[in-house]
Amino acid sequence: MRVVILLVLVALLQPTCSSWAADEPQRVTLDTGAAVIEKVPASPGALPPSGSPGAPEGGRSGWQLQQTVSKVLKAVSFADPMNGYAAAELGGVYRTTDGGESWTTVMNVGFPYYWYGVQAFSPQTALVVGFQNSSGAGIGRWTDDGGATWTPDIVIDPANWLLGLAFADALHGIAYGNLGYVYTTENGGRSAADWTKV
Numbered sequence: 001m002r003v004v005i006l007l008v009l010v011a012l013l014q015p016t017c018s019s020w021a022a023d024e025p026q027r028v029t030l031d032t033g034a035a036v037i038e039k040v041p042a043s044p045g046a047l048p049p050s051g052s053p054g055a056p057e058g059g060r061s062g063w064q065l066q067q068t069v070s071k072v073l074k075a076v077s078f079a080d081p082m083n084g085y086a087a088a089e090l091g092g093v094y095r096t097t098d099g100g101e102s103w104t105t106v107m108n109v110g111f112p113y114y115w116y117g118v119q120a121f122s123p124q125t126a127l128v129v130g131f132q133n134s135s136g137a138g139i140g141r142w143t144d145d146g147g148a149t150w151t152p153d154i155v156i157d158p159a160n161w162l163l164g165l166a167f168a169d170a171l172h173g174i175a176y177g178n179l180g181y182v183y184t185t186e187n188g189g190r191s192a193a194d195w196t197k198v
Contacts, residue, residue, distance in 0.1 A: 083123035087115035106147025131161035
């Protein structure tokens, strides 16, 4: 049986239009190559372009800088609206308990670790995956105490990096790696033996 998994990384693009009026529907088009995937209306009350009357300070998006961290962030996952984790290159993991207004470093192991995926299961429990750059192994680590401590490396694939993961529930998850490899778990993925390379 062949498993085909399409991974779509989507960046939110602001719609471009020559004129903007509050009563005109605004649309965002997501596409890949020459094929349009979907056209979706922007949220109600879309903001006017930067510099126009009624535009928020800081640009069209209305986003406000909360904090600058020292590492390159690769993934974020929230267990609930207040509690989340962010995975970063050079062995960093950050945690928020206030909905993302502030982030605290809960792991900083440095080179050769690169964390590229994270899944928050609860405020206290999370899994990060990535790779150990010296050995080339795809690895993961768990915390059950909000990042105060982490398990030793779980070597899911000794020869291929892991670049992300997602879980449908606490038991059923998928991780993906370089060279198109995909790994699944049906029992939570707490040990290397819990992951199957498909």
